[in-house]
Amino acid sequence: xxxxxxxxxxxxxxxxxxxxxxxxxxxxxPSTEIPEYFAQYVANGEVNTEYVTVESEHSSxxxxxxxxxxxxxxxxxxxxxxxxxxxxxxxxxxxxxxxxTLACVNRALSGPININNDHSDSMGARDAGWIQIYAENNQxxxxxFIMAMPVGENVRLPVMSCMDGFITSHAVENIELLETDAVxxxxxxxxxxxxxxxxxxxxxxxxxxxxxxxxxxxxxxxxAMKAAKTRILEVAAEFEKLSGRQYGLFEEYQxxxxxxxxxxxxxxxxxxxxxxxxLREKGVKAGIIKVRVFRPFPGEExxxxxxxxxxxxxxxxxxGFSANGGPLFAETRSALYDLRERPYLIDIVYGLGxxxxxxxxxxKIFARLAEVASTGKTGDVYSHMGQRRRxxxxxxx
Amino acid sequence: xxxxxxxxxxxxWEDLTPGGEIYEPGTARDFNTGTWRTDTPVFIAExxxxxxxxVPFCPDSAIPVKDGKRLDFDFMHCKGCGICVTVCPFAAxxxxxxGEGA
Numbered sequence: 001x002x003x004x005x006x007x008x009x010x011x012x013x014x015x016x017x018x019x020x021x022x023x024x025x026x027x028x029x030p031s032t033e034i035p036e037y038f039a040q041y042v043a044n045g046e047v048n049t050e051y052v053t054v055e056s057e058h059s060s061x062x063x064x065x066x067x068x069x070x071x072x073x074x075x076x077x078x079x080x081x082x083x084x085x086x087x088x089x090x091x092x093x094x095x096x097x098x099x100x101t102l103a104c105v106n107r108a109l110s111g112p113i114n115i116n117n118d119h120s121d122s123m124g125a126r127d128a129g130w131i132q133i134y135a136e137n138n139q140x141x142x143x144x145f146i147m148a149m150p151v152g153e154n155v156r157l158p159v160m161s162c163m164d165g166f167i168t169s170h171a172v173e174n175i176e177l178l179e180t181d182a183v184x185x186x187x188x189x190x191x192x193x194x195x196x197x198x199x200x201x202x203x204x205x206x207x208x209x210x211x212x213x214x215x216x217x218x219x220x221x222x223x224a225m226k227a228a229k230t231r232i233l234e235v236a237a238e239f240e241k242l243s244g245r246q247y248g249l250f251e252e253y254q255x256x257x258x259x260x261x262x263x264x265x266x267x268x269x270x271x272x273x274x275x276x277x278x279l280r281e282k283g284v285k286a287g288i289i290k291v292r293v294f295r296p297f298p299g300e301e302x303x304x305x306x307x308x309x310x311x312x313x314x315x316x317x318x319x320g321f322s323a324n325g326g327p328l329f330a331e332t333r334s335a336l337y338d339l340r341e342r343p344y345l346i347d348i349v350y351g352l353g354x355x356x357x358x359x360x361x362x363x364k365i366f367a368r369l370a371e372v373a374s375t376g377k378t379g380d381v382y383s384h385m386g387q388r389r390r391x392x393x394x395x396x397x
Numbered sequence: 398x399x400x401x402x403x404x405x406x407x408x409x410w411e412d413l414t415p416g417g418e419i420y421e422p423g424t425a426r427d428f429n430t431g432t433w434r435t436d437t438p439v440f441i442a443e444x445x446x447x448x449x450x451x452v453p454f455c456p457d458s459a460i461p462v463k464d465g466k467r468l469d470f471d472f473m474h475c476k477g478c479g480i481c482v483t484v485c486p487f488a489a490x491x492x493x494x495x496g497e498g499a
Contacts, residue, residue: 202421
């Protein structure tokens with residue numbers, strides 16, 4: 001069924017089709033519409049979900065943790081400072097191995113306070129032990145959310161299903177919806193082996209872990225995250241049979257013969273693809289890698305694809321303040337280290353707090369890559385794009 | 398499903414439960430946490446009227462009761478917090494300095 005929906009409504013609709021047991025609900029721009037739409041489904045009796053309104057995101061995540069431990073499939077949605085307020089509980093969810101599904105509508109994290117899109121919120125939580133899957137558009141936001149539970153519940157890790165605030169969450173696009181029966185069959189029932197309400201054997205969740213055990217439990221989490229990679233691909237293959245839509249750890253666009261490549265995350269991929277189309281017409285061998293799964297990071301797979309290129313620009317939509325490049329750059333550069341022959345690599349931090357990215361900007365990046373490839377000189381490896389500078393144009397290049 | 402008594406500080410990570418979850422109740426009974434104590438309560442049996450006020454106040458359920466009478470402390474679980482001394486109306490408990498062997 002084809003229908004016009006905003007990204008938020010698409011995710012709320014996916015939630016309705018899944019019919020989770022519990023939603024921990026607290027509003028924050030730009031994710032507010034998700035619990036808002038979902039409240040209507042609850043009020044209309046279209047779902048059986050226990051809709052728990054709370055006083056903060058720390059509590060909405062706590063509700064999900066308690067419910068999931070009790071044996072109930074739980075969801076929530078948040079953005080920016082909301083995700084930051086969940087910070088402690090994100091770690092609790094992951095370390096207690098509770099496969100909660102969270103819709104993260106990416107927004108700049110204060111300060112200065114700003115409601116527009118970048119990835120600083122979820123990138124700040126990248127080491128919390130959550131699987132992170134990013135959508136380019138409304139269709140992917142819908143599809144990723146439906147694939148999240150079969151992934152997370154299998155490896156016992158929580159999943160953050162991310163989309164770009166406003167750009168994706170509020171823009172209305174035509175998307176394909178699956179039949180509700182098909183979604184329910186695909187997602188299945190949540191059947192954990194042990195849960196608090198299983199009366200046959202009382203369960204203790206989240207006990208104090210002394211030094212003699214903590215390290216072992218962290219290794220278990222790390223192994224689960226490694227296993228998640230295979231599971232994500234299995235679920236994607238099943239999803240393709242159902243929907244006809246293909247998903248991997250990342251998407252390769254015009255990469256078969258690409259000499260110059262841009263690696264990025266989220267909605268900017270649409271802009272970058274348009275730029276690549278224009279450059280290809282001019283004979284430039286340009287390609288795009290859109291990273292869909294950031295946790296677990298597909299390092300080996302990415303290195304294999306980028307090994308064939310001459311110069312690569314990683315585009316970070318968050319500032320890690322490492323003074324050494326953004327988080328996507330750090331991961332990508334680390335992944336390329338094991339290659340015998342490596343492409344030149346630069347990092348461009350862009351789009352912070354909703355700063356727009358235009359096709360011309362991407363073309364300028366490819367022009368710089370062409371120069372790097374031909375001269376062998378990278379110039380500033382780590383730079384910012386789109387900010388005003390004295391005496392220079394705003395491409396910052 | 399592995400039981401708490403079968404887990405110890407030599408168990409490899411592969412055999413531990415996810416997130417350290419425990420599949421049975423009351424496992425605190427099996428662990429000697431009395432070693433944390435730095436002060437120790439002394440039960441003065443002759444002063445005790447068995448009013449039972451100390452029993453529900455003990456945060457560690459370390460005061461055993463049998464046939465309506467309180468017994469000496471369960472030093473495997475007593476942390477030496479001294480709450481029992483404060484609530485006892487008959488001065489039948491005193492604190493002494495020092496842990497386990499005090």
